[in-house]
Each structure stands twice: as C-alpha cells, then as structure tokens.
Amino acid sequence: MSERAARTLLTLYRYAGAAAYPLMGPYVAWRASKGKEDKGRTRERYGIAGQERPDGPLIWVHAASVGETIAVVPLVQTILGYGVNVILTTGTVTSAKVVTERLGDSVIHQYVPLDIKPAVSRFLNHWVPDLAIIAESEIWPMTILELGARNVPQVLVNGRMSDRSFASWKKRTSLAEALFENLAHVVAQSEIDGERFRTLGARPVTVSGNLKVDTPPPPVDEKALQVLKRQIGNRPTWAAVSTHEGEEKMAAEIHAALRKRHPGLLSIVVPRHPARAEELAEQIGSMGLKLVRRSLGQPIAADTDILLGDTIGEMGLYLRLTEIAFVGRSLSSTGGQNPLEPAMLDTAVLAGRNVQNFREAYKRLLDRGGAKLVRDRNMLAGAVNYLLVNEEARRTMMTAAAATVQDMRGALSATMKVLEPFIQPLVVQARLSRAGKG
Incomplete structure (x- = not known):
C-alpha cells in the first residue's frame, strides 16, 4: 500500500465513522444489556462529559481493561504527585471499578469515547488534554489522528505488539506509518516489541520493561x-x-x-x-x-x-x-x-x-x-x-x-524518564496557575 493510498484509507475511515455514528445507539444499548457498559454512563461513550474540566493543565491517560488499568495506577499516582490533573479513561465496567478502588476521586474517570469522529471530537473539545498517554496496544486511528491534528503529544507506554497484530500491520506498513508518525514516543515492554514498533515507523522507541511488574501485589481484604x-x-x-x-x-x-x-x-x-x-x-x-x-x-x-x-x-x-x-x-x-x-x-x-x-x-x-x-x-x-x-x-x-x-522491576522509573520532558512544562504551568489564583 502506498503512502497516498494509506492516507486515503484513513480519510475514508473518518467519513465511515461519522456515517456510522447514528447507528451506534443500538450497539451501545445492546452492550449495556449484557453488562458490558455502565447503563448510567453510556453518554460518555459518545464523548459527552460526565464532569466539568478542572482548571490548569490536564493529562489524559487511557487504559483499555483491567490489566492495563492496574499497570498504569503507579504511573498515574506518580503524575498526580507532580500536582497535575489526570483524566483516566477505560473501556470496561470492571476496569472502572479498579479505578474507583485504587485511585478513588484523585483522578477524573470517564469511559473512553467510541473511535468515531463525532465522539472523539466532542471528548477532546471538552477536556482539551495537554498530553495523551496510551497504555499497551490501544491503537485507535480516529483518536490518534484527532490528537495529531490538535498537536497534542501522544506517548504509548508499556507498548506491546502481539504476533497477530504485527503480522496484520506489516501487510499495511504505509497505513501503520501514517498512524505511528503521530506518536511522540513509544515506550515498549521488550526488545521484540520495540523492534516491531520501529519496523512499523514509530520513532523514537525506548524499551522500559513491563509496568505490571512495578505494581504492588494485588490487594486483599x-x-x-x-x-x-x-x-x-x-x-x-x-x-x-x-x-x-x-x-x-x-x-x-x-x-x-x-x-x-x-x-x-x-x-x-x-x-x-x-x-x-x-x-x-x-x-x-x-x-x-x-x-x-x-x-x-x-x-x-x-x-x-x-x-x-x-x-x-x-x-x-x-x-x-x-x-x-x-x-x-x-x-x-x-x-x-x-x-x-x-x-x-x-x-x-x-x-x-x-x-x-x-x-x-x-x-x-x-x-x-x-x-x-x-x-x-x-x-x-x-x-x-x-x-x-x-x-x-x-x-x-x-x-x-x-x-x-x-x-x-524498574519499568516505572524508565517510563517516567521518557515522560519527564512532556510533563515538566505542565508542572510549571500548573504551579503558575495556582499562584495566579492565590
């Protein structure tokens, strides 16, 4: 696939998502009936915010399900320690419960918007994140493109590329490059994962190890x-x-x-x-x-x-x-x-x-x-x-x-080293904002 064809395909994906938007209601309702969506918060899947945006800089962290959420909890806690607000999105009911149990109200939790332009644009228009941190293997084309169009830095952390995903992307390398060029940095779990991201056009790529190792043991009553x-x-x-x-x-x-x-x-x-x-x-x-x-x-x-x-x-x-x-x-x-x-x-x-x-x-x-x-x-x-x-x-x-x-152990410190240049300006901005209010 040529670069031109890849960009044409992404444009078609954008229009197809917009056309499918009116049809998403029955799909989300069906998932809610199966317990796969929170019935009281389905509007968030369309990018409709459930809370007000806080003042000052805001970092968006996304973790798809339970495993990814548990992995990023120490990372989120470290970021919160800098005094910067965090909105954490997840895609499942179970992962939302993990956020509540482990982070409480220290973060804003929302369900991730569907990867279609109206939902993603509405989400970004409200929250206006200054930095997006995506966990593991969440490659959503529309979200990546919309963030790129708004010049929001995107960092993939704990990056993982399965055999199946790599084989699929290799058949569409131009498409992969058109997406991955929007990533400011990829922090991969292993040398194999890192090399696969490089092959698909991601730059720069750092290998950190697995963030799951730096989490505390699962809690118990x-x-x-x-x-x-x-x-x-x-x-x-x-x-x-x-x-x-x-x-x-x-x-x-x-x-x-x-x-x-x-x-x-x-x-x-x-x-x-x-x-x-x-x-x-x-x-x-x-x-x-x-x-x-x-x-x-x-x-x-x-x-x-x-x-x-x-x-x-x-x-x-x-x-x-x-x-x-x-x-x-x-x-x-x-x-x-x-x-x-x-x-x-x-x-x-x-x-x-x-x-x-x-x-x-x-x-x-x-x-x-x-x-x-x-x-x-x-x-x-x-x-x-x-x-x-x-x-x-x-x-x-x-x-x-x-x-x-x-x-x-050691993945958390390696990941934070990569994130420092992106986070430190926001830390200064947050302090100036609080000083101005004072």
Whole structure:
C-alpha cells in the first residue's frame, strides 16, 4: 500500500465513522444489556462529559481493561504527585471499578469515547488534554489522528505488539506509518516489541520493561482471607485463574482425577469473565462436583470440591489461598494472561504453551524456574499432582517466581524518564496557575 493510498484509507475511515455514528445507539444499548457498559454512563461513550474540566493543565491517560488499568495506577499516582490533573479513561465496567478502588476521586474517570469522529471530537473539545498517554496496544486511528491534528503529544507506554497484530500491520506498513508518525514516543515492554514498533515507523522507541511488574501485589481484604482460610483448613489446594471457555471444565476434570490421590483437595476456579458464572456452575455441577460461588457468599464446606471465584477485584484473595496457579487463556485459547500477579505472590506458575502476549514475562519465569508450560490437560494434571506431592519442588518454583518479578522491576522509573520532558512544562504551568489564583 502506498503512502497516498494509506492516507486515503484513513480519510475514508473518518467519513465511515461519522456515517456510522447514528447507528451506534443500538450497539451501545445492546452492550449495556449484557453488562458490558455502565447503563448510567453510556453518554460518555459518545464523548459527552460526565464532569466539568478542572482548571490548569490536564493529562489524559487511557487504559483499555483491567490489566492495563492496574499497570498504569503507579504511573498515574506518580503524575498526580507532580500536582497535575489526570483524566483516566477505560473501556470496561470492571476496569472502572479498579479505578474507583485504587485511585478513588484523585483522578477524573470517564469511559473512553467510541473511535468515531463525532465522539472523539466532542471528548477532546471538552477536556482539551495537554498530553495523551496510551497504555499497551490501544491503537485507535480516529483518536490518534484527532490528537495529531490538535498537536497534542501522544506517548504509548508499556507498548506491546502481539504476533497477530504485527503480522496484520506489516501487510499495511504505509497505513501503520501514517498512524505511528503521530506518536511522540513509544515506550515498549521488550526488545521484540520495540523492534516491531520501529519496523512499523514509530520513532523514537525506548524499551522500559513491563509496568505490571512495578505494581504492588494485588490487594486483599484480610478479614475475608482469614475467614476462607479457616474454612479451608489444611486441605490441599490449587487454582486455575483468568480462565477462558473450556479451561474451567478442564480444571474440574483435573480435580475429579486428583481428589482420590489428594483427599480433601479444593480447586479454586477464577474465570476471566465472572458473567459466565451461572453457566459454569451448572456445567461443573452436572459433573457430580460440589461447587460454591464466592459472589453468593456460600461457605466452603468439608465436602466442597470447587470454589468458583466469580467476583471482580479479588484475585489477590484467591491467589493467597494456594501455592499453585494455572494461568488461563493458554490452553483452550491463544495469547495467555498475565503471570506476574501469581508470581509476585510466591506462587508456582503453570500455563499452556500459547502465551505469546506475555512472551517476555514467561521467558524470564521459565529461565529462572518459576514457571512451567504444559502441553494439554493430562500434562497439567500431572504437573499439579507433582507439585502437590513434592513440597521442595513447589517451594523452589515459588521462590524463583518471586525473585524473577523482583529482578524485572524498574519499568516505572524508565517510563517516567521518557515522560519527564512532556510533563515538566505542565508542572510549571500548573504551579503558575495556582499562584495566579492565590
């Protein structure tokens, strides 16, 4: 594709988005009916602000979903420490709850506008950000172009480029260059990610490491943790977390196969999407296993087989109930989920082989012996059985996982070093603004 063709295509994308704008109402309403949108705040998806803009400079930080939001929380807290206002946008209901839990009213939270010109323009007209910081792999053409047209610096932080995305962009390098030339800087997670962004025309590119490593361990309600620990007692446990379709049933089958070898075994299953809990409870119950749901407050009894972790924001609770965790989306699906939270909580990490989205983190864990990849259900069952039987091997993996995370820290300071030239003028402006009011 030529440069001229790429720019023509982006122009068509702009007009197509404007034409589709009237049709977005039914789409957003459908998502709201499925619990994927906040029914009381759908107007924000059209760029209609839910709050007034504060005086002074304003930095817009965008994080798509829960993982990205958790990753940028320390970054946002650091920026707030400079005395500059932050508006943080997310795209999911669950990530909005994370913002409330971890940042409270220290930031302005809004749902990100749909990537169509009327919504993006309305959002930017109201908030008028002085700097845009985008997390991980959120490449929205209209938003990038509109920010570029307004000369708002855009920095991609914790940048990640999956195998699939890179292959897709390589077929359209001129289109990629037309978009990425609007980015003032890309801060990539790994050397591989950095090289991919450079190949697609991004300049300059810095490699920082993964911001998720510099986050604190997932929080926990200590009272709730002690209640569950008393209910579990000395029973052996393992967990399957961030699971996707097919992996929950697999975990239940592994439980059924291992409970004779390990009397009292409790399996903790935490689906990536808790909305599937009803379906999963029926499916696992039909296998003759006794299941309790965390969301219903059901206690763990002596004969409970499965604890279904169908709540939001309690990963820190579930991981503290076990020393063995299978991280999902790695056997029945592709790409994997983040293994760093289990690792930083001294957990032996197991996963399938499809972990491309977190390649660097898994490579580090595998090299140090903190994680093990399995081929299929039977191999996973064997690994869980081995770790339940061999305390020394389990402890060795747990220690290695925690040490790996500790060695990977430093991404936050590296990212802030890149952001300093963009933020410092805003810090001066904010101080002058406050002095003028005084």
